[in-house]
Structures are given as structure tokens and as C-alpha cells.
Amino acid sequence: MQYVIVGIGGQGILFASKVLGAIALKNGLSVMGSEVHGMAQRGGSVISHFKTGEYASPLVRAGEADLLLAFDQNEGVRNLHFLRQGGAFVVNVHDRASFENPKLTAFLNERRISAFSLEGYRLLKEHMGGNFLFLNVLLMGAMCCAGVGAPSFDETASAVKTLSPAKFEDANMKVLALGYEAIADR
């Protein structure tokens, strides 16, 4: 499996590759990934690559990713070239009208990409008092519905529990389910 995770510095995207790593290790898979730290992290575009299986390089080549997980709609669209034909696109949408751009829809259809979109900010406002720090866990929940070999909800829940402080466990589990249901309910 090859994943590309994109967003804006400060959104907590590094957490996603930590979760994927913990799941892969539990399943006995070899892991390779690449992250962004430093200046590039300060509010700018950030990208993480993550691969399970027998690879030598940590980078995903354009056109090869099975799954693109986008914390930000624009960053997601900007990095769609990473997805392979038939890949899955999990995206946090904040501007639904732009997301329904006809050319974008035509591109997704042409490449047979399954798009799973959720309005993360709205959901967190409605259910979590507007605490946007939960965006990463919300998207991990959504990812569990994406198919193409993405980890299951239970695997993800157990990895999130292990990797985050105990005091956030209840809230994290609530948010994870929220993300999952936002996609599964369609």
C-alpha cells in the first residue's frame, strides 16, 4: 500500500503516518515513510509519504498512490496526480461548491478515483465545540471507509488509543466514529 497524506502545516498530519505505522507494524509489514519538518511545516503545504510492503525508497511516485488523505481540500486537489487509476481520495472539504467543479469531477471519473469527502470543520463545530485539533483523528475515521486496503476501524481505533494521551481517549474515539459515520452513512 502506498499512501500520500497532505495538508497545511499545523493541522497535525504527522499523526496520521504514526497511526498507519503502528497498524502496519502490528500486522508484521515493513514500513517506509517520509515526513516534512521545519520551515516547510509553518502553515505551508505539507506532504507525508507512507508505504507498507517491500520498498527501498520512502517516497511515493506520482501516479502510484493507492490512497490520498487530504486534511485540506485545496492541498488534496493539488496533489491528485499522486493517485493511481482507481485509487481512493479522502478529503476534508470546506468549500463544497469548488469541490464540485465540473473539470475536477471529470478528472476523478476519468481516473476512476473514488472520492470520499466530509465537511470536517462543520462536523467538529457541531459535535466537538469547534475544537479543530481533532481534525486528524476525524480524517483517520473517514479513511477506514475508503476501501483499497485501508486499515479497518478497529485497527485504527486501537492505534489511535496507543498513540495519544489517555485523557483524550474518549474524545478521540467519539471523533473517530464521527469521521467513519460521515462517510459510511452515504
Added chain:
Amino acid sequence: MMEVSRRVSTRAILLGNEAIARGIVEAGCLVASAYPGTPSSEILPAVAKFADEMGSPMSAEWSVNEKVAFEVAAAASFTGARACAVMKQVGLNVAADPFMSVAHFDLKGGFLLVVADDPGPHSSQTEQDSRYFAMFAKIPCFDPATAAEAKEMVFDAFDLSERFGIIAMLRPGVRVDHCRQDIELGEIRPTSGAVKFEKEPSRWVCLPASVKINHPKLNRKVEDIRTVFETEFSKYNYEIPAKRKPVLGIVASGVPFSVATDLLKEAGRDDVSVLKIGTPHPLPVNMVNDFIARHDRVLFLEETYPVMEMQLPDRTRILGRWNGTVPGAGELLPEVIAGILGRLLQDDSLAGKEHPLLKEALEELRIVPRKPMLCPGCPHRASFFSIRQALPNAVNPSDIGCYTLGVNQKAVDAVVDMGASVTMGSGFFLAHKAAGIDRPVVTTIGDSTFFHMGLPGLASAVYNRHAFVLAILDNSITAMTGGQANPAVGTKLRKGDEGRKVDIEGACRGCGVEYVKTIEAYDVALGKTAIKEAWEHAKSRGEPAVVIFRHPCMLLRPEQSSIPVKVDPEKCIGCKFCINFFNCPGLVFSAETGKAFIDERFCVSCGVCLSVCPHGAIVASSEEAE
């Protein structure tokens, strides 16, 4: 050894930098020092963490700069202790003086120098290749292709350093530093070296007379190490032969090796052989020449300079940077290497695909990459706004750190390297003075950078009576690199290790600065007054004046009052003043309405922007304030 190892193999997913750190602790290093800098910053904190967990007696400390870090580790090696210094590529520029000197020494304890390179660059002012520096100093260099290999190389670097009494460099690239991989964890290995410094001036004093002996000796060491690399290091230097008659040979080191082998596998090319080199200096030339002789065409892939290429006596039959086959700058991303291989092998499956529909969608939606910006609520934003508004005509040199991003607020005019904000203040003052031009100079530097290299420039400016304002943006953390402590903070990395806070005001006064004023960075009105007053003092007295803008970094998640704001669309005239001079991710301009608005996805309600709009359009949002 009769005892059978009973170690239970445990694996963990580590960042490349954590894998290197684990190697440093397992190798029995006793003194580790570093200055943070992307992509090296995570190494030392991980050293401290593993040392705590494994009960190592070692020290793991942040030095105030890389020169200090290098010298601390070097002296420890003189005693026989295993020591290491860790820095980023431009950090070695700062440490170049002791580095070149110590390279000539006959060291005692193993001395590992970890220098993290940043091809791209992602977070640096250059993409220089530290392997060149290894060549310049005539020391051996290991170039890992993966995190696991980087960890293994730590042990060999220490051993080689002790065997030849020479500095050994480990040069991970950013993709190794920030790669995540499953890594095998071991225990602390026994080392032979006892700590015992023996007085031996001919060995430890760098007199010119010693160089006459040590330089030829160094040359012999390099040749001996080259032989060792030819014969004993097949785990890092090996050939992956083609399954058929090869149409191309590739000599590769570091991450480009990993990328190239993945690409060849994906494309099913079994007619290309690869020679992997993990020890690019001194290059195992015989091994490489033998490989070249067996191939009609040989491509060289390495980052970022042609270091292996340069060491070949005859380059006429190779494809690389010297003849333009490989680009002369930038990171060798999978797409770049795929393009090179696609052309050389005339293989369309390696060529990148164009997506015209996606391109058109991106144009229609006006989606472009986001530039780095200061975080919402960052105190630097407020400081830069105050500085720029107080003296709009001033020249504003700045420094390396988050505050380089003050360029987005038109409050940063020149940045060179760590500490140059202070010294450029002197240069701008002197040039204007000589030309009879009266123009204020207000420079900005951070707390960690001030201790790194700001102090010498400040002492020099006081001595020479240079009139400028030095604004120290003290957020009590080394922020850009992820939040390390520094002398202004006073905490240390290892458990139970207590540091002592060094007072910035006291340091400035100690250098002879008479005007030192500390203010709350969020208070824009106060900031403007302080800068004007400091400049009047500097100009009238002919000396530097210091204003310290203090407020904790947002990464520390400080407790502070929440002041929700909104933009009053009736008052906003769409002049973009707030975008151009305040530049906050939470305050954006809508092309649709022609007005600014608060983007609640990013706003942290710091309330600073209430002082920004000249038309009073940014107001406290009353409904939430109720």
C-alpha cells in the same frame, strides 16, 4: 566470546533521526552535543530519550551553536571517550574552523560527526553537499540510503574513527532523517576506550609544525581508508547485477539509490545493473572503475553535488552532472530520476503522465501551493507589524528562524545566516553614515539565534559605536526547528539534568548596551513607541539600542485570553493593508466580496489584529464576547 547473545530482537517504527540517535546510544557514546537545525533536530532529543530509557551515563546537550557543539565533542574524543556532534549542513559552515583543524589530529575516542543535508532545499538557505566538506577536510563519509542503514553506519563510523584516529562523518539526507521505518533495537554495546586524557602537546596543540607531520599522515589515512572501503564494506558498497546483458549501469548513493531501485523494479527492468556506494569519500575508485569498464553507459545518481563523479580520474564515459544528464540543482525526486531513466532507456512507462483535466481544474479554482507563514497568534507577527509601522522608512535586516517569515509582512529586507541580522545592522549603518544618509536601521533576531551568533556582532557594534535598533523576538523557545530549549529557556534534555537560564537583558548590558527595554510583543501600540524611542536613543548617542519583544511561542500553547474578532463588512474598504502588513492565516481576503474576513479554520482569537486596520474594520465579535 563464549556467551550466546540472549538479546530479544525488538522492532519499532522510528524516524530516521531517531534510528541514528538509537545507534549513537547503543554505540556507547559518552558525549553528544548539537545545535538544532532542520533536518537534524530530532536526533539529540532522541539520544537523550534513549539514554534515559537505557540508563546510559552519557551527556546529551544543546550547545549554543554548531562550533561549540563540535568543539565540545572533539575535546571529549581527546580523552578517549566516544563523542558525537550533530548539526545540519549549514551548521558545519559555522563549525568549519574546528572541523578543518581537528581533521588533522590523531584522535583517541571515536568521533562521529552527523551532518544532515537538505537537498531541495526544504528548510535551508543552501542545498550544499556535506560530502564535499568531508572531501575538503580529507575525512571518511558514510551516506545512508535508509534509516536502518543510517543506524548501522553509526557503529561502523565510530569503529573506523577509532581505528584511524580520524573524524568520521555520517551524512543523512532529509529523506533519511525524516523517513519512518521499522528498525531493530539493540542494547548498549561495550566499548574499549577508557576516559584518560594524557598530556601530549604535539598531538593536541595545532601548531604549524605539527601540520607538517600531520598532513602527510592524513593523506596516508585517506588512502588506507579507501582500501578499507574497497575491501571490508561490502554491506554498504555492493552491486545488484542485471539479470540480462545490461543496457545501462547506475552508480548511486544515498536516497537516490533507493528511489532508482524501486523505479527499476516497478518498471520491470532487469537489464540495468546498479552499484550502490555507501561510502562516497574516499571513493572506492577501483570498485567503481571496474563497474564502469563492464558497462557501455554508466549513470551517476547522488545528492546534491557530483562528489563521486569528481573523484574519478576519467569521467568521459559516465553520464552525470558534468555532462548535464542529471540536473545541477534540486532534489532527485522519483519523478526526476524516472525522467532521466525514461530518456536513457527510451522507456515510456517511466515517463510522467500529464493530466490536462486536473491542470485546468487547478487553474479554474486558482489553487496554488501555500507558502509558509507565521502561525496564527504568533507573537512575531505582532512585533513585525509594530516595527514596520513605527519606522516605515527603516532598513530591516533579519535572521534565520521563524522570523525570516516576517518577509511576508514587508518587515524583512535581508537575511544571510545565523547572527547576520546584528552584523548587517552595522553594515547598513556604516554605508548610510559614509554617504551622509539619515535612515533608521531596525534588525530582528530570535532568542536562540541571539545566543547562537548574535552576541559577537553586538559586542562589535557597541565597541565601534554603530547606531541601530536590535529587536530580539523572545518567544522562549527555538521554534522553527520544533521547540528546543536554549540558554534563554534554561531547561535541558536528559531527565534530572538541570540547566541555568541565561538572561538576555543581562547579556546585552554585559556587552555594553545601555538602552535595553523589554515589552509584551502583543501590545502593538507599545511596540511602536518602543521602537521609535530606541531609534532616537541609538541615533543621538551613536550606539546600538535593544528592544526585547517577549511573548511565548504558540507551539507552547500558552494560556491567554481569547478575544474573538470579526471584520465589519460595512467598514472594510478592501485595501488589503491587513493582508500586506499583518499577513495572518486567520485573516484573509475574499476575491468574491472584495473584503477581508476571518477564516475561523485558523483564527486562534489572539486579538492582535484589532490594532491593525486603519479603517477600524476589525472589531471584537460581540455575539461571542457576550
